[in-house]
Amino acid sequence: MPRTLPEPSVDSFDLTVILSALADPGRRTLMRALYDSVDPIDCAILVARVDLGLSNPTISHHYRVLREAGLTRTVADGRKRVVRVRRDDMEYRFPGLLQAVLGAPEREGGQAEAREGRM
Amino acid sequence: MPRTLPEPSVDSFDLTVILSALADPGRRTLMRALYDSVDPIDCAILVARVDLGLSNPTISHHYRVLREAGLTRTVADGRKRVVRVRRDDMEYRFPGLLQAVLGAPEREGGQAEAREGRM
DNA sequence: TCCATTCTTTGACCGTCATCGAATCATAGA
DNA sequence: TCTATGATTCGATGACGGTCAAAGAATGGA
Numbered sequence: 001m002p003r004t005l006p007e008p009s010v011d012s013f014d015l016t017v018i019l020s021a022l023a024d025p026g027r028r029t030l031m032r033a034l035y036d037s038v039d040p041i042d043c044a045i046l047v048a049r050v051d052l053g054l055s056n057p058t059i060s061h062h063y064r065v066l067r068e069a070g071l072t073r074t075v076a077d078g079r080k081r082v083v084r085v086r087r088d089d090m091e092y093r094f095p096g097l098l099q100a101v102l103g104a105p106e107r108e109g110g111q112a113e114a115r116e117g118r119m
Numbered sequence: 120m121p122r123t124l125p126e127p128s129v130d131s132f133d134l135t136v137i138l139s140a141l142a143d144p145g146r147r148t149l150m151r152a153l154y155d156s157v158d159p160i161d162c163a164i165l166v167a168r169v170d171l172g173l174s175n176p177t178i179s180h181h182y183r184v185l186r187e188a189g190l191t192r193t194v195a196d197g198r199k200r201v202v203r204v205r206r207d208d209m210e211y212r213f214p215g216l217l218q219a220v221l222g223a224p225e226r227e228g229g230q231a232e233a234r235e236g237r238m
Numbered sequence: 239t240c241c242a243t244t245c246t247t248t249g250a251c252c253g254t255c256a257t258c259g260a261a262t263c264a265t266a267g268a
Numbered sequence: 269t270c271t272a273t274g275a276t277t278c279g280a281t282g283a284c285g286g287t288c289a290a291a292g293a294a295t296g297g298a
Binding site for chain 1: 255256259265
């Protein structure tokens with residue numbers, strides 16, 4: 001029987017907590033991978049895909065931080081953990097934030113970008 | 120003679136540094152006051168207006184963090200410090216980020232907001 | 239030149255955080 | 269029931285960050 005792990009209600013989102021959660025590069029990497037996918041993803045598969053180079057306890061810690069900030073929803077089903085971004089809730093409380101944080105390149109010319117106009 | 124205090128070039132903006140800078144409530148308060156104003160503001164006047172309840176060294180520290188992240192530009196003229204948001208640079212590197220962070224209410228029903236539709 | 243004012247830097251303190259190894263827990267399968 | 273597997277918790281450690289008091293520039297005025 002799947003059970004949803006503890007998470008804050010959308011009304012109790014805290015911008016400080018959310019920005020602190022997004023301030024970590026590893027957590028942003030997880031968020032981007034989740035953000036690109038519409039469907040929920042198996043935690044283990046996601047981790048294997050992005051390869052953060054961190055230990056299992058640390059990964060688990062990061063998942064928890066994201067979930068307790070309200071950024072993700074995690075459903076435990078047996079030994080499996082399925083996670084997804086709380087898009088609607090985030091959009092309701094902080095419109096455009098996820099797109100601005102996850103959509104922009106980390107550094108100048110990071111990923112494939114438009115790169116036109118403006119000097 | 121006015122001199123601009125050291126700041127990063129727009130090409131060396133670091134999302135981790137910027138989000139960390141914005142993760143502090145006091146710094147966000149400063150940023151909002153700056154963001155609402157089009158013209159540069161005298162640091163002392165700004166601080167007096169928002170009243171963070173912090174010591175002078177701490178305020179100075181926060182100003183420095185914002186500046187070194189690339190969020191603000193500070194010009195020293197005599198004993199006066201004039202600061203403003205680097206809107207264009209931020210918009211170029213992280214479009215929509217400042218609006219998303221500074222425009223949304225900190226908590227549910229924080230400031231005067233639309234509050235319509237959506238349950 | 240000297241003093242008073244204002245901001246910054248320094249140094250220290252303390253709490254928080256990222257990280258890992260080891261131990262613990264929970265579940266699926268034999 | 270027993271065991272193997274995957275995730276979490278615990279405990280420790282090192283680093284970072286916010287804060288302030290005290291000391292140190294820098295400036296404007298007497």
